Every structure is written in C-alpha cells, then in structure tokens.
Amino acid sequence: MAYFEQIGTVQYEGPGSKNAFAFKYYNPNEIIAGKAMKDHLRFSMSWWHTFTFRGTDPFGDVTIFRPWDEAEDDIERAKARVHAAFEFMEKMQIGYFCFHDADIAPRQQNLLETNRVLDEIVSVIRQEMDRTGIRCLWGTSNCFGDHKFVHGAATSPNASVFAYTAAQIKKAIEITQTLGGENYVFWGGREGYETLLNTDTSLELDNLARLLQMAVDYAKKIGFTGQLLIEPKPKEPTKHQYDFDTASVLSFLRKYQLEPYFKMNIEANHATLAAHTFQHELNTARVNGVFGSVDANTGDPMLGWDTDQFPTNVYDTTLAMYEVLLAGGFTSGGLNFDARVRRGSFQEDDLFLAYIAGMDTFAKGLRVASRLLEDSVFERFKAKRYESYNEGIGKDIVGGRVGFSELEAYALIHGVTSNASGRQEYLESLLNQYILEG
C-alpha cells in the first residue's frame, strides 16, 4: 500500500536543478565542517502538522482531504497514518519524527482504553522504525486540546485535571521511551491565564513546578535517558502563557531548582511572537547552556498569531544554524518541522514541496553559516571589538580585581577611550555576500 505512488525518493540534484521534487541544497551525506549534513541538521517530521492537520482555521472548515483519513474506524485511520508517515519520511530522507500522544492514536472513552490503543499504535510505529531505521526525536503529550484542559493542565484550578495531566504525561514518557525518543518535550498550551481577575498565579506556577519535578523523578525512576525540553511560547492559545520566552522559562526553572534537568526547544514562530528574533532565542539558550532542540518553522512578521509556515528565508536559517554551530551542534536535539502546508496548499504533493523548501533552506543556511565560521567573518570582528577586556583595566574588571573605587580612580585619570564604529551595515553586506556567493 503506497500513498505517494507518483513520487519517488527525493534526491539531491544541486542548485541548478529544475526538478521541483529534488533537493537543491540538501545533500544528506555531504560533509560540511567535518560532519555529514544529515547529522548536522537532524531533520524531523512533525506528526501533527503533516498527518493530522486538515486545513481548518478559526474561520474555515477542512480543506485537506487525505487518502489515509478515509477509513471509517479511527484506529484503522491511525494505522494508515503510520504507514503513510513512514513512506513519506523514507521518500523525503527524513531521519526522525516527533509526535504528541493524541496525534498518533485517537482518544477513547477513558484513560485505560486510550492507553491501550496508544500501545497498539506504538507497536505499529515500532515495526516501521525497525523496518526503516527512522528514529524518534521526541514525544510529548497533548494536554491542551481536550475540554478538560479548558483552564489549564498542571495549572488547572481543578486538582483532578492536574492528576489526569500527570497520568497522560507518565504514559507519554513511557511510550517515548519505548520508541527510543531522544527527548521529551513540554509545551504547556494551556499553562497560562486569560484574566488575572480569576487567577492565582502563585499557586499555578508552584503546581507547574511540582509537575515538572514529578516528571524528572519519574524519568529517573524508569531510566528514561532522553533530554527533557521545555518549549517557550508567549501567548496563544492563552492570553499569557507562563513559558513566555527562554528567559521566562529560565527564571522559573532557577526559582524551583529545576534548571539542571531541562533544556529548551526553541520554535522560530514562538520567538517572533515574543518580539524576539529566532536568533535571539537560540543565542539566549546557548549562552545559558540550555540549548536543546529546534522547532523549525517561521511566522509572518505582519501577523500576530502562530502561522507555523515552512521556513523559506535563508537569512533566518543561516543565523539560526550559526547559533547552532556556535553551540557545538545538536546533541539530542534536531530540526523538527513544526510547520504545516498553507491551507491553500492542500494537495498531497504540496507536502513534499513544502518539506523540500524547508530542508533546502536550512541546508543552505548550514552551508553559509559554516563558511562564515570557517572564515571567522563575524567572530574575528567581535574578538577585536571586545579586546579591551583582555588587558589592563578591562582584564581587571573581568578578573574581579576592581570595584567602584578603583574604577572611579581610573576614570578620573584616563577618561574614556574612543569608541569604534559597530559597522552594522558593513556586517550585513558581508552576510549578503556569503549568502549569495555560497
């Protein structure tokens, strides 16, 4: 049974190719800076956007009708999706996938039954993984879609919802372990508030910390060795999400002594909704030692909601891969396409075209970023710019050998040395040259 019969495995044909179904920049086994591109990029498919998104939006119904959704029985549909998903990943040469529990298996009448069906589908997925060698980047639990989560999950005012959340996450960590998932992600879609008039933020945040601590404990208990990741988002669906951005999450983790156990899953579109650049969020994660994984997509800077578009802007991917390389590259993380085809790109082959667009854009970004680092274009500029901290009073400042009195004495005698231009425009034109002449 093949869902994409008309399309073969997508191959690298190079920048000049006119074949829509070929890679122009992504050459999986090509070595860049000592490592194969596929190992740098660790591309992952998102189960939800690729296989369960049906084109709805707040003003419109389904526009996407898939052959794998045709079965009457919901468990049969779930299995059909598994087969379609692996066929798709194989043809796209994608090595990883990510999933929510609710993406892969339909919810049943009660938790017991839901878990039983989950196990049934997980076993089908496991077979496909064995057959193909494709791996699980991360799993997570959907604790936001069902009506029980209307006021939050771990931050619900209803303790029985907290308990249910814990149960769902327990199971999701277990199946992620079963599937060899290299990470487990927490995105708290309803962990936030709508109005402070009815919200006790203090209790809610304490409870969120309690849940995360329980997850840490449980992962240890069962020997789950994947990395725990938190994915920040500033707003949507709630008016204010507690995990607003990387800094907010760090503030929270540090308060509750949870920092050692978590890293960040940075999403491009969430960064820009928080009024940060994607690069900024990656940078913040990196310099705080919590860079983990990436949800690769893009928003629209003119729109105020999560559009989850496929990333096609080479500036963004270059600067993102620049931070990834500075961070030493991915370890357990990867580039998960938390991106969906536009509602108007409803044909099956659009899935291929969209992934090719995203993968090529990141592949190009990697190529450019790698050359920028190799030639030390910006790093040399920065080293020079900050060199005053390597000697004299600057070295004393960094070394902790001076305080206000010594610095005042210095300033009274020496005043201020001339500043040098920041050269922003010139650096931007160098970036252009590296992008265009790569």
Next chain:
Amino acid sequence: MAYFEQIGTVQYEGPGSKNAFAFKYYNPNEIIAGKAMKDHLRFSMSWWHTFTFRGTDPFGDVTIFRPWDEAEDDIERAKARVHAAFEFMEKMQIGYFCFHDADIAPRQQNLLETNRVLDEIVSVIRQEMDRTGIRCLWGTSNCFGDHKFVHGAATSPNASVFAYTAAQIKKAIEITQTLGGENYVFWGGREGYETLLNTDTSLELDNLARLLQMAVDYAKKIGFTGQLLIEPKPKEPTKHQYDFDTASVLSFLRKYQLEPYFKMNIEANHATLAAHTFQHELNTARVNGVFGSVDANTGDPMLGWDTDQFPTNVYDTTLAMYEVLLAGGFTSGGLNFDARVRRGSFQEDDLFLAYIAGMDTFAKGLRVASRLLEDSVFERFKAKRYESYNEGIGKDIVGGRVGFSELEAYALIHGVTSNASGRQEYLESLLNQYILEG
C-alpha cells in the same frame, strides 16, 4: 521668586468639583484601609520629564519654553530648576522626587568637574528638602545619553566605558545617600544590542552582573541602606534590551546570585511594550517577592514606542493598586510619575493639569482596589475556584505526597471532575460596578 504665581496649592475638592486645579479623588490625609492616601500612594515627581523635557521628538524641535530655562549659565539654570521643582511639588502636595544625575546638574568637561557641580546642586536640593520636608524616592545615573555610551555602558565593548559607568554610578549612589534616597534605580538604557552580528552577549551579560555586584558591594561599604531596584524595558533605545521584562531580569539575577539584593521598578509603559499588561508585571514581581516601586505612566496600545503619557485610565490604576495592596503596599517604593506632558501641552499650567490627572486617577484606583479587597470580590471567587487543592488529591499534590504513579492510579479510577466556568465576563462587570459606583 515664584514660577507658578498664578497657581496656588492644589486642594482636594471632591468628585463634583469643577475646578480644574483641584483634586477630585486624591485627598492626601483621608484614611483608606487604615492608612492615609498619601502613605499608600507615595507620589513622586520625575525631575527629567517635569523639568528638563522640552517637547522634542524624533521629528521635531523644542515646543516647551520655560522661565526656569532662561538663564544663560547652565549651573544657574540647574539651580533655577531646583527652585521651580520644589515650588511645583509643594503646590501639588507631592512628597517625593526622583532624579538622574544628568537631570539635576549639567555635565562638565570631565568627571571631576561634573562631580563638583553635582555636589553644588545637591546642596541646593538638600536645602529645599529641609525647608519643605519633601524627600527623595530614588536617584539614578544617566548612563545612556552621552555619546560615550553609544555601544552600552556596563555592556560596552570598550572597557574604559565600563570604568566610567562605574564611576558615574558610584557618585550617583553617594548623592542619593546624601539626599536620603530610599532607593537607587538601575535602568540600563543602552544595555542591550542592535545586532547579534557584532555582539558577544555572553561577555556583556557577565559584565552587567559584575557591575551590579560592584554596586551591591559599594552600597554596603558606604552604608547605603536604600533598596536597589532594576527597571525592565524590552526595547528602545536598543533593539533588544537585556532587562526585557521582570522575568528576564529575574532569570539574570538568579543566574548570578544577585536576587537577594534587587527588587523591581515596574513601569507601565515598559510592561505594555513587552506585550504584558501593567498588572501582569506587578503580579510577576509580587509572586516572586521582588515588588519594589512603580514608574506610573501609560503608553498608547496602538503605538510601538515609549510615550510616557500621564496615566488617566482608571482600569489600569485600579488593577495596579490591587496588586500593590496584595503585595502589602509600598515599603521603600512609591508611584513615580515617569510621565511627561504631551508635546502639545506646552503651557506651564499643563504640568499641574497633567499631574492632577495622574494623581486623581491613581487615587481613584486605590479607592476602588481597596473596596474590592475589603469586599473580597475576586479573592473569594479565587479561593472557591482553587479549593480542590485544599483537600484530597489536590492537597496531596500541593503537599508533595504524590508522584506520577499515584496520580495515574487516581486518574484511572476517578477521571476528571467537572470544570466550572471561569466567569470572565461577570468578573469584568463586577469590576465596572466597583469603578463606577465607588
């Protein structure tokens, strides 16, 4: 010498008054919830917006021409401003002022001379304080206006600028101590970046922490007992300010073990530029135990820059005072009007009209917030809403007596209890009733 001869002391005349130069809601000595309004509100005048702002904006020149700016000599002008400022505060019944070093005394050729002139003006201010009983809420140093700070102050790539910054802040803490300032504020107007292409955020943040540690050490050394405050702002003037919002600052302080020494100075307009409500930022500071002081103003939700308008929205001031009261009221902090008359409100009497507008709006907010708490309108709703955490499984969760396994067992048996409505619309209409029928 009087600058506002035509205007007498502004008095409380009550809500029905038609006298533009009277308070309608601010009655300084009236007792609200056991404390005089003036002690609840601790209004403060900002030296800069009130006495040095001249109506310029990025597209226009001076529109504000003041009699106290007429002297040729800049030191004479500075002294004239002191007299005008105290006359103004007396007539407005404002008990506190806030200042930057650069507001009160003109910069001179070098640091030594600048500091000498500062001392000269400080002594004039001290005399006026003694004469009037008006006090200093906080002082700070302007480390952003001069061209030496073009690339930052403590986060400058130029070590001699760091030294100069330290020297300026040292002096500013000293004069704040001389003036009995109850707090010292850090607003890092250039502590941020324009482009990551030329920026080493890791070194810059380390250096910012170094400077703050030096400030803590120096304050201790000289026995300055005022509270140290940090004022968050997300952007402007830099593209990205390191002290983006309360959570970002907390993340930073916790990383560098600086949390015990600092509280927040929350500015309404900075909150909204960070895509938070004013109330949100106050709430975050409160539940993290770092609520300090308030820069009372408002932005325009339709505009993307700091407009520093006088606050005239009773919803905002009610919800703000609600958080202040929940935090136990101000201790060292107060309501500093970091607000300026509109460029088109260039007459001297507009200063009075604008402060009356702001003070009355906060006074009304206090009255409403106090009644809301007295009647326990929202607090009772919240207590009921979260009551499931006071017993049974909820109590176990909060008490740390259960983990994932116990909660799964609970969920398998009990499922989820019905959620109750969040009642947002109803709570908003109660708020309206309290505002309108106060």
Next chain:
Amino acid sequence: MAYFEQIGTVQYEGPGSKNAFAFKYYNPNEIIAGKAMKDHLRFSMSWWHTFTFRGTDPFGDVTIFRPWDEAEDDIERAKARVHAAFEFMEKMQIGYFCFHDADIAPRQQNLLETNRVLDEIVSVIRQEMDRTGIRCLWGTSNCFGDHKFVHGAATSPNASVFAYTAAQIKKAIEITQTLGGENYVFWGGREGYETLLNTDTSLELDNLARLLQMAVDYAKKIGFTGQLLIEPKPKEPTKHQYDFDTASVLSFLRKYQLEPYFKMNIEANHATLAAHTFQHELNTARVNGVFGSVDANTGDPMLGWDTDQFPTNVYDTTLAMYEVLLAGGFTSGGLNFDARVRRGSFQEDDLFLAYIAGMDTFAKGLRVASRLLEDSVFERFKAKRYESYNEGIGKDIVGGRVGFSELEAYALIHGVTSNASGRQEYLESLLNQYILEG
C-alpha cells in the same frame, strides 16, 4: 420547551443592584436625550457567536455543550436553536438579531437543497419574529468557511466559485428581505491574499467590485430597501484582507463608483487589529458620511488576533457612543454583539452574564456620551480651538478665496500667531469625571 428555565427576564435594577442577572445601567425605556435607550442602542444578538460557537480554538476542541445541540438531525438542531435564540432574546430584552445563512441552517449536498432547508428554517424564524416582535438587523452569507472558498469567494481565481458566491449572496439577500432585515452585510472573510507570488490583485479587486455591483443591481431589482453594509477587517483569516479598514474600503468604493450604495459596519476588534482605535474608525465613517452599523465587541490590545470579547470597557463604549450620537444616531444600524463568551465561560448562564456585561457597558457609555454632548464639554473646546477659521485669513482659506501667493504675502507680514495648548491630559481627566460621576 424552555432552554433557560432557571432564568427569568432580565430587568433593570439600577447601579446598586447586586443581582448578577439584572441590568445596572441599561433601562430600555428610559429616555436619554429625547429617545428611549433601546432606540438609541438597538441591541442585536449575533446568531453565530451565541448559538453556534462551541468553544473551539486553533489549539482546542469543543468546550461548550448546549442542550439545543443535542438532536441528532441537523435540521432539528437548527430549529431547536431558533427556539432557544428567541427565548434568549426575549429574556434579555434584545430587539434584533443578525445572522449568516450558514448559522441558521445546515449546508446540504447541493445549493438547491441548501436553499430549500434555508427556506424551511426562515419560516420558523419568521413565526418567532411574529410572536415576539423581535426584528432582523441584518443578514449575510458565509462565503468563507467552506473549502470551496479556500482561495477567495468573489476574488477566487476559480470563476465557478465566483458564480457560487453570487448564488449564495442572492439567496441571502432574499431571505434577509423575507425576514425584513434592515441591512445586508458584506464581510469578505477570504477576500484577500496569502502571498503576492500567486495573486493578481488587479483582477481580484475588479471582480470584487463586479460582485458588489451585481448585489446593488439585484437588491434594486427585487426591491430590497435595506442598507448595504461593508465590514472592514485588516487581516485574519487571510494575511491581507482587501477591506483592511474604512479608508481602504472607501478608496475601493470610490474607484468603482460604488460609494453611494454602501455604508460601513464597524467592528471594534477589527479596528484595533488595523492599528486604529474603535473611535477612529467610527469617526472616519462619520466624517465620510458612511456610518452604518456597529459590531460591538472588543479585542485584547496585547493579542494579534480577533478575540471577539464582550465589550466591558466604559472608555471604549463612551467614545463610541459619542461618535454615534455625533452621527445623528443609528438609522438602519444598531449595536450587534459580534462577541462570544470566553472559551472558559461555557455554562449557559454565562451567555446571560456576558450579554448583560456588554449591554450595561454600552448603556453606561450612552449615558456618559449624552451628558458630554449636552454639556458640550469637548465640542466647546473644539469650537474655540478652531475659531481662527471663522474669520480673517482662516475664513478666506476655508472659503477658497486665497492661494499660495496670498498666503505667502500674509505669512511674510503676520508670521504665526501663538498656538494654544492641546490640553490632552485635562480633557482626559474631564472624561474620567464624566464617566465616574455619571
């Protein structure tokens, strides 16, 4: 059959009432400025948000389960909703309703069948209207939800979709006529674009004009005397909606000589998404003579999408009613609550509480606006402010009696007269006094 047995007719009890299910400010028959409040406000219920919205959002499923949705058969459900809707309107003392074709009757296999079912439901509605005296403010056609409209309706690249759109709108105008609708609304939810890479805006805009011209012609032909209204919105669902704001719509109508036939249906939340205040859009419609009707709701200034909240901010409703009164009040238009209960306000009684909140807030706004006009608070200030255009050179300018040469001659001799303060802060404090002391 009663759906809201536990709730009686909501009555006016005045500002001091503690009854959640009573009006505090809306007293339908009270005369304000010579007219009953109900005739000033002409409140209308929106069929969709009140009776078909089920609490879904882009991240979550249904949270709202209504008794009128329990019937298996979709036509039975539609009829149940009619009965529930009229019971609700009666109990709320709401005199009007608005609807899309798709709200009142379920789509069927084909247009013929859909239209037949529409007629069936329309006849039930007609009976209820006759029974209760409740009237239809406006009707419209949903040309955005179904997948056929994925690339637009009148602006679809597919001509058969244009034809279908025309057919739908034809029928919707007919049933609006049958129901005595006082207006017919055009909101082009998919009339816009996602990317200019695939869009011929020139043809699309021409086609949009063609459709509107056909609607004008058809309305005339069948003797539909209701007012045609266009509802601007800047974005969402499309990236760029052609009817961005009032000015954009006017630009378009004037280009195609359609201005005489259309007025505006201004929605508060659409105004703010376009970076305008609600008041601004009303003002623009008024001064251009195209003020028609109002979709009464509010957005969240911190969020970038249409939240359609019930309006509970008295500033907004006061300033809106101020413009409405300046425009001479509603003629065919009214205040339609294009507002929905929050997803977390899922109980049936929340519908009442939310409508009470919205109606009271507008009622209070009307009261305040009316007194502001009666006392000529702002109008007198404005008359004085612009008085220089009533005499001398100002009168000559307005009268068209001078050109550049005469004005240069004037300026060379007279220069510029002193400007007066704009008094923004003072005017805002007057507004507060009128709101608080109403």
Next chain:
Amino acid sequence: MAYFEQIGTVQYEGPGSKNAFAFKYYNPNEIIAGKAMKDHLRFSMSWWHTFTFRGTDPFGDVTIFRPWDEAEDDIERAKARVHAAFEFMEKMQIGYFCFHDADIAPRQQNLLETNRVLDEIVSVIRQEMDRTGIRCLWGTSNCFGDHKFVHGAATSPNASVFAYTAAQIKKAIEITQTLGGENYVFWGGREGYETLLNTDTSLELDNLARLLQMAVDYAKKIGFTGQLLIEPKPKEPTKHQYDFDTASVLSFLRKYQLEPYFKMNIEANHATLAAHTFQHELNTARVNGVFGSVDANTGDPMLGWDTDQFPTNVYDTTLAMYEVLLAGGFTSGGLNFDARVRRGSFQEDDLFLAYIAGMDTFAKGLRVASRLLEDSVFERFKAKRYESYNEGIGKDIVGGRVGFSELEAYALIHGVTSNASGRQEYLESLLNQYILEG
C-alpha cells in the same frame, strides 16, 4: 577641499570582490532587460539622513561629529555640506539627491530672511549640479520640525500656521523648480492627530485637501512640471497620521477630486509600520495607477517605530523591484535612500559602507526580479491560475454579461470546479533559487 580624501570613487568589482569599498552587484552601465542599471534604479541620496543626521535618538545625544559641521556660522556650515554632499555622490556614483528646505539651509528669524538664505544655498547647489551632472529627484518642505507645527501644518487649528505652511511649500516648489527637481513630495509629518477629544477631523481633512489643491494650482501657474507625490505613513510622530497608507491616501484624493494630480512616494519602513509589506504598498500603488517613487530603507519588524535602516534584505529588494518592473519602471521617480547609518556607525566611512550595502542590495534585487520576469516564473503561474476568467462563465463575469440570476442558474447546474493548490511553499522555493543562483 575634500572631505573624503581617503576614499576614491566606488567601482563595481563583482560578487567575488573582498574590497569593502567596491560594488559587488551594482554595475551602473550594465544593461539589464534593455536598460542600464543606473537608469533602472535611479539612486538618490537623502540630504537629511546623510548630511544633517547626527546620531541623536529619544534617549541620547549626538554621536556623529562631521568635519563639515565644524564651521561656526550656520550658512557656512550649509555650504560646506553642499560640497561634502556632491563629493560623496560623485564618489558613490549616485545620480540624484532629495532634500527638505530645512536640510539645505538654516531657518532664519523670519520667512523673508529664511527664503533669502535658501536662495543663496540653492545657487551653490545649482553650481555643483552643473559641475557634476547630478540631478534633483525631488524637493520638499519640512512642515513638521518647528514648534509652530506642534498641532499640524495644513491641519493646524491655527489658521496662521496654515498660511505659513502654504508659504513654505510655495517657496519649496519654487526652489525645486530652480533645481530641476523631477518631483515634489508631500509628507505631512504633523498632519494627523493625538487625541480625538480635541480634534475636528472633518475640518482638518478639508483643509489638507485645500492645501493640496492650492499646490496643484500653483505648480500649474509657475509651470512646474515635476510630478507631485504623497508619502504615506501610518503613525509617528502623531498617534494617527491622516496619510496612513496608500489606500487611505487614495480614499482622500478620490474624495476631493485630487487623484489625477498625485502619485505615491512609497517608503518601505512606513509600509511595515502600517502592517503591510513593502511589496504590498508598491502593488497597491501600481494597480491603482499611482506608482511614483520609492523611499528605499527598511524598518525592523520587531520594533514599532521608524528605524530608517539601510536596506540589506535581498528578498525585500527583489520583490520591490519586481513590482517596479511590472509598473513599467520608474519614470520621474527613483530609489531615494531615506536611510541613515545606525547611531553606532558614526564614522565617515560608514556612510560609504552603508550606501554600498543599500545599492548592492537593490542592484541584486533588480537582477533577480528581471530574471524572474524574463523566465515568467510567477507570471506564468498566475496566468494559469486565473485562466477560468478567460472563457465561459468567467469571461461572462469579467465582461459584465451576467448578474446574480444568471450566476445562480449556473451554480445550480454546475456547482463548483475543483480548486488547485496555491503552491505558496513551492513558489517561495523558486524565489530562493533565483536569488541564490543569480
């Protein structure tokens, strides 16, 4: 006297050049699509940002100290700037300049004297133009900076300010004529409002129309044959600018029968502040037949104010030049760099580096756009996408041969033809390939 002795004429060296002071993409005389690049691009220098901007921002003083600003006498300074400007343009191979009256000559005590000094400087400029062959793209009058314009210029409530505005613009048109300016621009920096509480928008808009009609009349009278242009901006400095965007301006011009006389000067940063893309505004101007000229810069999508950065994003310039080419190219207009060096790029050579960055980015954009059109990449896709309007019912719709009844009949019989995918992701990847493989 040379101000840039150390820098020679900037030459084209091609994409591989490592010379910071060479063009990589701009080759002035190279023929692209039948026309020299310099004639396609018509680059222009902005007098204000290049020669009078001194690095100030709302939080900081001057950072830019130029040798041409050293003279004590303000008229001498103005002359020095002329010489520096022409030296700069020659070395940059820029063929045009744009100016405000206030940029080129300092305001004097009164209008008579100001005009006399203007004439004096204009004559120096005229000489330099004759010497170099450099031309004037457009002139304008600064009716926003001086305090007399605090409440507007043509929309001031003060009639004497209207008169003064007329006098200033009269003179500015005259000197633009003297300098052979090919256009005259209206940017109404204070034509807008701060609060509707004190504003009569109806009178203000009528007055704005009166001023523009006088300008049309005067231009005709003196035989000024340059194109009149209006430059839209949504906000800043005022809260709401009347010329919000292209659609708003068109709405206004059409109301007052002024459309035949004006075209648009589209600024990239103003487009994005209005929540439009730059391409959108160009497209709107094009399809309405009012495309005139371009202010070439860029804003920062994360910031809410006018940053006027040099454009360095190849996507933006490609899509902009695509619209320019579709519009038939510039006639009287051109690409004016309404852009300034960053405050931190304060060295003289940064001016060169920034202009090179901007010019190269637009040159590359032209190259890519031209090839996209040559290969008909998007145009062929669009032609296919809309082909249903070329025959059958589509042709009837476009031809005005059908109305609602005929279309309903059609829809009843034929229903809807399948829609095709919009292919957004694929089109974006084609754009990438053209940019990267140019």
